[in-house]
Amino acid sequence: MDWDAFFTVHRDLPREGPGLADDIAWTGRLSATPRDGHVCDAGCGPGGDLAALRQLVPEGLVDGFETVAHFVEAATVRFADDPSVRIIRASMENLTGPYDLIWSAGAVYFLGVTRALEAWRSALTETGVVAFSHPCLFTDAPSEAALAFWEGEPGSIGTDATTRAEIASAGWQVLGSRQLTHEAWSAYYDPMLERCEMLEAAGTSASVAAAIAAARKEASDWRAVSGDTGYMLYVVRPA
Numbered sequence: 566m567d568w569d570a571f572f573t574v575h576r577d578l579p580r581e582g583p584g585l586a587d588d589i590a591w592t593g594r595l596s597a598t599p600r601d602g603h604v605c606d607a608g609c610g611p612g613g614d615l616a617a618l619r620q621l622v623p624e625g626l627v628d629g630f631e632t633v634a635h636f637v638e639a640a641t642v643r644f645a646d647d648p649s650v651r652i653i654r655a656s657m658e659n660l661t662g663p664y665d666l667i668w669s670a671g672a673v674y675f676l677g678v679t680r681a682l683e684a685w686r687s688a689l690t691e692t693g694v695v696a697f698s699h700p701c702l703f704t705d706a707p708s709e710a711a712l713a714f715w716e717g718e719p720g721s722i723g724t725d726a727t728t729r730a731e732i733a734s735a736g737w738q739v740l741g742s743r744q745l746t747h748e749a750w751s752a753y754y755d756p757m758l759e760r761c762e763m764l765e766a767a768g769t770s771a772s773v774a775a776a777i778a779a780a781r782k783e784a785s786d787w788r789a790v791s792g793d794t795g796y797m798l799y800v801v802r803p804a
């Protein structure tokens with residue numbers, strides 16, 4: 566992987582994975598996060614979810630944790646005028662909180678469900694919850710193409726049943742779950758495809774052209790496999 570070329574494509578995008586503000590509103594209803602609560606966005610990327618998280622806690626605080634420098638910068642610039650949002654360049658594995666809600670869109674798989682939940686248990690308030698979106702196979706007999714879609718991503722991709730088993734064996738319970746919609750995926754892929762067009766029109770190196778081709782392939786592969794795989798969103802708390 567040519568990371569410079571990859572991050573030339575993955576720059577100046579509103580978000581770096583599927584998701585909608587409505588997923589956060591739904592999480593807020595399930596978690597009953599207090600208006601003056603303390604929320605963490607673990608693996609916040611460029612900050613695509615911070616505005617919706619901010620709405621959940623209009624009298625509270627939101628911390629974004631992210632390790633990639635230009636995502637940290639993008640999120641910081643986006644919320645430069647809002648003292649209630651702090652962006653921290655540090656691993657989400659070392660949270661202290663205490664948080665009423667740890668939100669993590671498409672980032673838990675970098676650590677694995679068990680490791681993330683173990684790391685976050687002590688970073689929650691007594692009534693705090695974790696909400697995370699996570700890759701999922703929607704069938705026990707996925708197509709080769711669906712399995713291939715996740716090749717190169719960290720960890721192994723399971724079904725809803727295997728993720729729930731991991732959550733339970735870590736000593737947590739599921740308050741609710743739902744599948745991310747096609748609209749949520751479009752919120753990620755549409756701006757990325759527009760950026761590919763913009764970069765191409767401006768003229769690119771061979772390595773960026775390869776990264777553009779890979780990004781387009783990923784978006785088109787997802788459309789082909791979306792019946793078999795996608796993301797589930799889980800809201801969980803210690804049992």
Ligand SMILES: C[S@@+](CC[C@H](N)C(=O)[O-])C[C@H]1O[C@@H](n2cnc3c(N)ncnc32)[C@H](O)[C@@H]1O
Nearest residue numbers: 580581582608609610632656657670671672675
């Ligand atoms: C698929 S992206 C999703 C970004 C963002 N949540 C969104 O939906 O736009 C996953 C993010 O997790 C970040 N990440 C991975 N491991 C991390 C860690 N240990 N600490 C903080 N961020 C991490 C990556 O840098 C990346 O920005």
